[in-house]
Amino acid sequence: MSTAGVANGQTQVQPETALRMLNAQQQQFEKGVVQVADNVYTAVGFHGANTSMIVGTDGVIIVDTLFGPSSASKAAEAFRRYSDKPVKAIIYTHSHGDHTGGASAFVGDEKPDVFATETFGSAEGVNKAVEPVKAKRNIRQFGRNLSPSESTNRGVAPANTEDGDRGKGFLPPTVTVPSDGLKTTIAGVEIEFHNGPGETGDAMFIWLPKEKVLLAGDNFYSSFPNLYAIRGTAYRDVLSWSESVAKMATFKPDVLIPGHTMPIQGQDAATTALNDYSEAIRSVYDQTVRGINAGKGPDQLAHEVKLPEHLKDKPYLIQFYGSVPHAVRAIYAGLLGWYDGNPTTLNPLQPKLKAKKMAELAGGTQELTEQMESALAKEEFQWALELSDHVKWLDDADVKLARKVKIAALRALAAREYNAPNRNYYLSCANELESGQLSEVWF
Numbered sequence: 001m002s003t004a005g006v007a008n009g010q011t012q013v014q015p016e017t018a019l020r021m022l023n024a025q026q027q028q029f030e031k032g033v034v035q036v037a038d039n040v041y042t043a044v045g046f047h048g049a050n051t052s053m054i055v056g057t058d059g060v061i062i063v064d065t066l067f068g069p070s071s072a073s074k075a076a077e078a079f080r081r082y083s084d085k086p087v088k089a090i091i092y093t094h095s096h097g098d099h100t101g102g103a104s105a106f107v108g109d110e111k112p113d114v115f116a117t118e119t120f121g122s123a124e125g126v127n128k129a130v131e132p133v134k135a136k137r138n139i140r141q142f143g144r145n146l147s148p149s150e151s152t153n154r155g156v157a158p159a160n161t162e163d164g165d166r167g168k169g170f171l172p173p174t175v176t177v178p179s180d181g182l183k184t185t186i187a188g189v190e191i192e193f194h195n196g197p198g199e200t201g202d203a204m205f206i207w208l209p210k211e212k213v214l215l216a217g218d219n220f221y222s223s224f225p226n227l228y229a230i231r232g233t234a235y236r237d238v239l240s241w242s243e244s245v246a247k248m249a250t251f252k253p254d255v256l257i258p259g260h261t262m263p264i265q266g267q268d269a270a271t272t273a274l275n276d277y278s279e280a281i282r283s284v285y286d287q288t289v290r291g292i293n294a295g296k297g298p299d300q301l302a303h304e305v306k307l308p309e310h311l312k313d314k315p316y317l318i319q320f321y322g323s324v325p326h327a328v329r330a331i332y333a334g335l336l337g338w339y340d341g342n343p344t345t346l347n348p349l350q351p352k353l354k355a356k357k358m359a360e361l362a363g364g365t366q367e368l369t370e371q372m373e374s375a376l377a378k379e380e381f382q383w384a385l386e387l388s389d390h391v392k393w394l395d396d397a398d399v400k401l402a403r404k405v406k407i408a409a410l411r412a413l414a415a416r417e418y419n420a421p422n423r424n425y426y427l428s429c430a431n432e433l434e435s436g437q438l439s440e441v442w443f
């Protein structure tokens, strides 16, 4: 591996390896209906998330409803091949749009109960004031504007989803699940609702005691979890996430149905996956807290904290979607805010002045520019990016060249990334830079 890979996070590999890994991950959301029990079906790959149907005596229960009616109606149609009983209940595991927006597509004239937690809707936590920039970052993270040849996938979802009718089929909740949970029978199916904050504070998981099926929502999917989303999110309560998953493991399910990606079948496999997942989150949290208390800052910890050896190669913990270094930074900021405790960073030099000092240190603008180009040539892509960010501030520099170097370095990093959000973000920014769209923040 080149020094670039070592220096730049944990998800950089050779380009052909990155592509091979992402292509293999694609099997986790290949479109189809999976029957996981006599009366339980999960539709995978109809949009980004999963939707499930539980068949009862005189009706069915739908758990999560995809993003909008167009994707949901295709899943509903696929379900009808197995049962055309009326919908008695709809359950939202949490309030993210990819789980709630298509509910109406499953329902005819019947009026099903719609179940959600007490805190339903408090999920997002990002202030509306920053919506303009959040929207841009969302497009980059999911690679929504990438060309077909640049697209791979979104880590736990396919690259291309029908998004035009976002939320159009949302049906508001009619039954509130209390904070200590709920056990009931719907259409003859015994069903338990358990609050399980994690990715969102309003999350719950569903347990079918007779079928021994557990529907986890987005607190579990086949990838290291997205403890922080680079599109921009408020702090996700990492410790609660780990605890919620540990609680799920105590049910020892025969089948684990994730919010995204393929169900895991078999009591051993499902229980082990949940225990490993919980341990992985907890380990990243604990390592970060230990580092914080040893006085280390986020830049150092993001490189030091790793998944434990016995967990890092588990198929459901590969960092296709979530990233350990990003999780570490999120935990740091979530617990202590932006300040790393080092007085040097209380008032750092303004970027332009720092760039001038860097140029002086290098022997002049020309020499700094040469260092930038040489970093790219030596495949030290992260260093090339950092130098290009200095060069662009200098009045006497060739800023077009700096931009070219930045674009090339971003594409090179993207090619080596198997973390889908990173890959999509690098590529999207390279395209934006090339088209001049980033001019307000970069050139």
Ligand SMILES: [Zn+2]
Binding pocket: 049, 096, 098, 099, 218, 259, 260
């Ligand atoms: Zn989701």
